[in-house]
Amino acid sequence: MLQIYNTLSRQKEYFRPLHEGRVGMYVCGPTVYGDAHLGHARPAITFDLLFRYLQFLGYKVRYVRNITDVGHLEHDADEGEDKIAKKARLEQLEPMEVVQYYTNRYHHDMEALNVLPPSIEPHASGHIIEQIAFVQRILDHGYAYISNGSVYMDVEKYAKDFPYGKLSGRNLEDIVTDTRELDGQDEKKHSYDFALWKKAAPEHIMHWPSPWSEGFPGWHMECSTMGTKYLGEEFDIHGGGMDLMFPHHEAEIAQSCAALGHESVHYWMHNNMITIAGKKMGKSYNNFITLQQFFNGDHHLLTKPFSPMTIRFFILMAHYRSTVDFSSEALEAAEKGFARLQEAYTRLQKIQPADKTTVEIGDLRNKCQDAMDDDLNSPMVLQALFDSARAINTIYDQKASISSEDLDELRKVWKDYAIDILGLRLGDEMANDKSQMSNKMSAFNGAVDLLLDIRLDAKRNKDWATSDKIRNNLTELGFQIKDTKDGYEWTL
């Protein structure tokens, strides 16, 4: 049975959905004012893994991942400028052009990583009315106050009735003493009060009418609003990066409790950070490498380009609650490991069954399931698959055999866990879609086969010069030639 680590209780808990057979999950998506970097891939892949596994288990899952396209201020002050508005000003674009541009690019990158699209991808800007209503509810319940056209959460009042800080393990006293003095906070009662609605400064481009002022919703409002709109006042899972735990998720809890009188989320899940030289990779450190840069190798820390599947594999090699330290060296190791897995999968499709199984194929399916049930332990799943790869290679080398039933089961486990759950594209699309292969492609394949047939003849005649010339020249062109017992294999 699936166990997931709940940040609220700081331990693994058995997952029991609110409604039999159905799961609602909400994950904090990107703020679309720049290209997605490796750090963005982590939650996307982590919760994609969860999404896929829940579906595999038979749940009907509604997965909501938002697009933040309004409301994140650069500074916590009146003069603060919206990130998207700033980008729009700098690039002389409509804010919505910026939003659309980076949203498209985000989708493109996610597709490359084989991250499934969520069920609903709501935009903050498309839910202003709902957010205003949400703020109004908090006001009605007395947990917020209006100041100079802005609405602020009255954290002190709230903390008297609800445990503020329970998610991140803070108490109000700590926050009082530790919050820095920032400018432009005069209109707040306390520095730890946070904005629910912000009055727009005259030069602010993005603003909407509200009962309180022409302005925009506070930073944390969209998730509370859209989560409950699409998943209900209570739902199962809320995910996001650890760096969002405080203040973002803490504020979400406070908003929900203040508006609804109870919490919304049952299981809070947080993925850890990707580090680079031990430091968190992030916008604020300006040490990030975008996914596009990985894909085309265009960064001084990268020795070469890395395929999206190498990136996905690299992230899955570590458990989602551990930090992962990026380095080009680590990625190269991941690339080779992934190639090994791919190779085994390709061979698995070619294996011919025999009368009986003479190799230990073990309880692969159980191992994979146990690993996934244990808080999505993808490294353990991969370990099991690698063990299985060894067995597959042995069979492929005809040093062992496998029965028809065992082979079917083995193929099914790989399909279920490697392809469907881990979401690895193991590159058999060509083999499976022969019918859809273009004429050009099949002509090309035929030409390469022809060359290697000639080489095979040369080898039989012990004409090593011709044989090596063909192989070396093809290798130079990027082909990988492997001799087999009585033939050859090639890949590009």
Next chain:
RNA sequence: GGUCGGUUGCCCGAGUGGUUAGGGAUCGGUCUGCAAAACCGGGGACAGCAGUUCGAAUCUGCUACCGACCUCCA
């Protein structure tokens, strides 16, 4: 300063109180015209100190170092 987490072999990274993680690299062997791939095998580890225990990398305490959050951040 507060809260939380980490420290595993050459590198990346799992893990359980007693039994091989896995991947990469490396070394040796098998196979091969050579190569590649594959297979077999080897070496190499749990930050330090103290404690609990028959037994601890795994539990407890202390120390050192690193990091995250406390401001936007995935």
